Amino acid sequence: MVLIGVIATAIGIPLALIIPWFPAKGSIQAGNIRTLYDVLIIATVPIFVLVETVVLFSVWKFRMRPGQEEMDGPPIHGNTRLEVVWTAVPAILIVSLCTYAYTVLRSNEANKQGAMTVNVTTRQFAFQFGYPQANGKQILSPALYLPVHQPVVFKLRSYDVVHSFFVPSFSEKIDAVPGIVTTLRVTPNALGTYPVECTELCGAGHSLMRATARVVSASAFQSWLRSQSASAAPPIGAPPPEVNQAVPGYAPGGSGASPPGSTPTGSSPAAPSSGSPSSPSSSSTGAVAGKAVFTGDAGCSGCHTLAAASATGTVGPNLDVRLRADCASAGSKSIRGATLQECIRTAITKPYAYLPSGYSAGIMPSNFGQRLTSDQIQALVNFLASAAK
Ligand code: HEC
Ligand SMILES: [Cu+2]
Incomplete structure (x- = not known):
């Protein structure tokens, strides 16, 4: 034995x-x-x-043999040792x-000396990574870039529901909980590209909530960061209050989110530099500004397909194909407004007033009316009205 x-x-x-x-x-x-x-x-x-x-x-060894059916085992009791x-x-x-x-x-x-802070903002259904800069602004990216051997402190926040930030190769994960900031410490020590996953069932698009972590050399990280600050659009709109109080000077920008699985280079290819509100040639409510909002932090392009914004999301209706038809359909006219513009505005601010066939309520965030400024909503309306085929 x-x-x-x-x-x-x-x-x-x-x-x-x-x-x-x-x-x-x-x-x-x-x-x-x-x-x-x-x-x-x-x-x-x-x-x-x-x-x-x-x-x-x-x-x-002690199995019952034929003839032992009626027998009892020997009465053994107690063995202190x-x-x-x-x-x-x-x-x-x-x-x-x-x-x-x-x-x-x-x-x-343990808190490591000289750790670099990365703000991780989660929302249905995307991660956004923010690198605070000396001037109080931060550089935003849909992909996570980290210099190798550099201790990192992740500060996690959520715009909506509970998400969970997990990089399997780092063997560390933590929930992002609305209203509080959670902290996770990691020191990457191997160059490479690793998947980032949300590991909390956070809604219909949960399985799409993924990003890429790239651990690169310190110099590659610095040049990536410089290329980001040069091309980053100025911040558009104000974040929700709880995000604001947590980090002074924190403001999500228009170049932030891109559809899950899209180019992980860090800069949203769809955000036009001419779309920045500071550009004198465009107004803050124009279609160009609208495109920046659509591809940016609001996350529209993560859920919707729209050729004019190079968006390929599939959670919500394909706006190229359906928007105009849905707005023209009899049912929606009275509920969403008579004109295309009114219809789009209602679709953004009161999404479940009229549900396009095949879609249910509760998926498109219903708080854009509060999250976006009235200029941003007007810009989106103008942009979608001009883009809808
Ligand atoms: C989490 C996924 C998601 C996000 C993010 C999202 N939407 Fe939607 N959207 C949907 C779904 C699902 C529908 C269909 C159900 C409904 O109307 O609520 C929809 C419907 C719409 C419609 C109506 C489409 C039609 O054919 O009637 C418009 C317009 C729209 N969304 C615009 C936007 C804009 C603009 C944004 C960003 C500010 C946005 N959506 C963000 C999921 C999303
Ligand atoms: Cu999630």
Whole structure:
């Protein structure tokens, strides 16, 4: 029996260690977690084997033989030494594994010197990453860029519901909860491109809520950051109050979000530089400004397809195909307003007043009326009215 147990352990441990349970390691924290996991495997496989061998051996050895149906087992009672051992050994094991796990947790969560802050803003259904700058502004990007070996503090906020920020290769995750700021610390230590996922079922587009993390060299990161600040559009609109109080000077810009899965270069290709409100040639309510709002932080392009904005979202109606027809349909005229402009305005500010066939309420955010300024809404109306085919 002992021999079987030793052989099973000798096979079990390497087998369990060889199985690739985790994706490639991308951070110091992930390294600590993997080591913890290996120690747990080495400690638990022998215990599992011991218990199973004794159980299987007993099932076989003490099985009921013909003629024993009426018999009872021998009345064995009490063995103090055995009881002390089987209480003390697991207690020592559990206390030491807990202590080790606790030290790993403490070291992973420890504040590192010179950590760089990245603001992670979540919304249905996109991540946005903000890099605070010395001038109080921040550079916004739909892709996460990080310099290798640089400790990072992620500050998470949510515009709407609970999301969860998870980079499997960093082995760290935390929820983004509306109204509070949550913190996560990571030190990436391997160059590479890793998926970022939302791991909280946050609505119909949850499965689309993904982004890309690029861990690059420090110099590549600096030049990326410089290219961002040069091309970034000035901030458009005010963020919701809870986001505002959390970070002084924080303001999401028009170049921020792009549809999930779109180009991860960081700058939204659809945001035209001429669409910035500071440009003297365009007004803040014009179609050009509207396009910037559409492709920007409001997240319209994450859910809608619209050729004029290079948007390819599929959660909501394809605006190229349906907008004009839906606005012309008899049912919507009285509810959404008679003209195309009125209809679009209602669709944005009171989205469930008229539901296009095949769509249900509760998916398109219903708070754009409060989140966007009246100029921004007017700009969107002008833009969509001119873009609708
Ligand atoms: C989370 C996904 C989502 C986002 C973000 C979103 N929408 Fe929608 N949108 C929908 C859905 C779903 C519908 C259909 C149901 C409804 O009308 O509420 C819709 C409907 C519409 C309609 C009516 C379309 C028609 O054919 O009748 C318009 C116009 C519209 N959205 C514009 C916008 C604009 C502008 C934005 C950004 C400010 C935006 N949407 C953001 C999901 C979204
Ligand atoms: Cu989410």
